[in-house]
Amino acid sequence: MRLCFFDAFAGIAGDMTVGALLDAGADAGALVAALSTLGTEASYRVEKTKRKGIAATKFHVDVTSDPKKHRHLHHIVDMIEGSAMSPAAKATSCKIFQALAEAEAQVHGSAIEKVHFHEVGAVDSIADICGAAIALDLLGIDQVACSPVNTGSGTVNTEHGVLPVPTPATALLLRDRPVYARGPEMELTTPTGAAIVAALANQFGPPPPMRIKAIGYGAGDRDFKEHSNVLRVILGEIQRVPEATAVAVLEANIDDSTPEVLAYAMERLLEAGALDVTLSPVTMKKNRPGTLLRVVAQPHDREMLANLVFRETSTLGLRVYEAERRVEPRKFTNVATRHGTVRMKVAANGNFAPEFEDCRQLARESGIPLKQIIAEANSIYLQTISK
Numbered sequence: 001m002r003l004c005f006f007d008a009f010a011g012i013a014g015d016m017t018v019g020a021l022l023d024a025g026a027d028a029g030a031l032v033a034a035l036s037t038l039g040t041e042a043s044y045r046v047e048k049t050k051r052k053g054i055a056a057t058k059f060h061v062d063v064t065s066d067p068k069k070h071r072h073l074h075h076i077v078d079m080i081e082g083s084a085m086s087p088a089a090k091a092t093s094c095k096i097f098q099a100l101a102e103a104e105a106q107v108h109g110s111a112i113e114k115v116h117f118h119e120v121g122a123v124d125s126i127a128d129i130c131g132a133a134i135a136l137d138l139l140g141i142d143q144v145a146c147s148p149v150n151t152g153s154g155t156v157n158t159e160h161g162v163l164p165v166p167t168p169a170t171a172l173l174l175r176d177r178p179v180y181a182r183g184p185e186m187e188l189t190t191p192t193g194a195a196i197v198a199a200l201a202n203q204f205g206p207p208p209p210m211r212i213k214a215i216g217y218g219a220g221d222r223d224f225k226e227h228s229n230v231l232r233v234i235l236g237e238i239q240r241v242p243e244a245t246a247v248a249v250l251e252a253n254i255d256d257s258t259p260e261v262l263a264y265a266m267e268r269l270l271e272a273g274a275l276d277v278t279l280s281p282v283t284m285k286k287n288r289p290g291t292l293l294r295v296v297a298q299p300h301d302r303e304m305l306a307n308l309v310f311r312e313t314s315t316l317g318l319r320v321y322e323a324e325r326r327v328e329p330r331k332f333t334n335v336a337t338r339h340g341t342v343r344m345k346v347a348a349n350g351n352f353a354p355e356f357e358d359c360r361q362l363a364r365e366s367g368i369p370l371k372q373i374i375a376e377a378n379s380i381y382l383q384t385i386s387k
Contacts, residue, residue, distance in 0.1 A: 007232035011188025014128025016218035016231035021135035023057035024216025037084035056217035092133035100195040148178035154185030210236030248302040252315040255290035265312040
C-alpha cells in the first residue's frame, strides 16, 4: 500500500498540492497532457523555485480565456468525464468537487444543483483539483493522510466581500478535523486545498508508520518571513509493524449516573468510533464511590466524542490529554470447530485469541458453554500451527 502524507504546516492550496506531488516524482508531461484534454484553453507551467531557502516546485495555470466563470457542478463533471484522464483520476476529481459543492451549498443555503462555483469554478481551480487527482494516480497512491491543518487567520477578499479566515466553505470542509492558525494573518488554506484533504484523507494527525520513498515541496505564491510557504508531501510504503501512534484520552470521574446510563454511554461511544472505552470503580472526594470513564480516541475524533460524553452522561468536566498507543500488527485466520467457524486474531509475535463475537454466536446457537467454544478454538488453532 502506497501512502501520501500531506504536511500542511503552512496551509494547503490546490496549486501547492500539484506542485508538491510533481516535486515528489509525478510525471509533469503526463499530467499536463491529461489536463490539456479538459478543454479549458489554459496552458500550464512547472517552475523550480525556493521558499525561505527550501527548494520547491511551483505549478502555474495560465488562463487565456474563460467566458463561463460561474459553473455548476454538472458542468465541471461533464468536463472531467469528457477528458482523457484515467478512470481513477476522474473519480477522485469528482469526489473532491462533490465535497466542495456540498460545502458551498450549505454556506449559501442552496441546493447543490444550484451552486455557482465562483472562484472555485474558474479554470485554475479546475486544473488544480484535476491536477492533484492525476498526480496521485500517476504516483500510484492508495491512501491519503494529513497533518493538522494551518488555516491562517485574518480576513480575505472574495466575490462575496471580505470574509474571515478560514472562510465559511473552508471551515465547513475541515469540520471535525484538527486545525490551528500560525504565521501571517492571511488565508493559508483555500477551499480547494481543504476540499482535497477533506475528500481524500482518511486520517489526520502525525504521519502513519511508513517507509519513506519520496518527499516533495509545493510552493505557494508568496515568500513569508515566518516560515517556508510550502506544502510538504511524504510518500511511502505503509508499514505493518509494531507502531506507536498518538491518541487522545478523555476521562471523567462520575458519581451521579446509574450503571444503565454509563453502560449505554459506553455503547454509544464505541459505535461513534472510540478505540476503547472503560469503566473503573474509584473513590472520589468526600469518600463517594464513583466511576472513572476513560475513552481512547483518534485525535480527529476527540471533540465529537467529548460532546457525546457530555450529552450521554451527567459529567460537567473532562480531562483530555495525548498519549502514545502501541499496536502489534495482527492478522485473522479461520479455524473450523465442531460447532462452526471461529476467526482467530494472530499477532506477529505469536500471540493469538479467538474472536469473542464468533464464539458467543456459536455458544448461543449450539447451547454449548462459551468457555468450551473458546477452549476448542484455541486447541484447534494450536494443532494447526504445530503441523
